[in-house]
Amino acid sequence: MSERVVPPAARRRRRPTKQGVVLSEKLIVETALRLIEEHGADALSVRRLGRALGADPSSLYRYFRHTDDLMLAIADELIGRTMSIWRPTGDWCADLRDLGLRMHAGALAHPRAAVLSSYRVTGRVHEIQAVETALGVLRDAGFPDAEAVRIYHAFVDQALAFGALDSANVSLPRPAREAEAEIWRATYARLPADTHPHIAATARHLVASMRGSAYPAALDLLLTAAATRLSEIRAAADG
Known part of the structure; x- marks a missing residue:
């Protein structure tokens, strides 16, 4: 167009x-x-x-x-689909974890579109709703406005980045995906301890972990850091 x-x-x-x-x-x-x-x-x-x-x-x-206008509408549609099935419970950390996982799952459900739209800002109704809702979760939890925006920024960019990364992997032909996954067992797991002691020591964990997405672990790390920061803010307010 x-x-x-x-x-x-x-x-x-x-x-x-x-x-x-x-x-x-x-x-x-x-x-x-x-x-x-x-x-x-x-x-x-x-x-x-x-x-x-x-x-x-x-x-x-x-x-x-034009085509870019349509692409923004597609990106907003993906956001809307995620928001339509997400329900907050009042537990800010659990709610953001659930939202992040649903965003990631939504990207994997439409991997080619997710790769194209993950870096876009639509300014459309579903994106506006998502920003408003996520900021509300953080502000209601007790984060000051600047902290709420900082954590929201990290949260949403992390979810979009992993969604695009994992979607790109899912979009590869199956033989290519299987060949890459096999490298961890066929190459890394066979490296000798005398030349690669750290890889050799952790080889079984690498084989088990590296074939899947790191997003759940990365999300938990981010939320743990956010919870620690909230504890610091509350302690400073009480002190």
């Missing part, structure tokens, strides 16, 4: 497409997301998307100005 602005009032099309489908932003986003997951980033073209929708490609400009 190239830059081509259509006034908001003129964007909605109520007539059905050639396939009898009435276009909407939601339908376009869901179709684009499916195409990306099935065919990769190159599938996100106005021509291919129009064909999948059974619509004239030019009609898509009623909803999105």
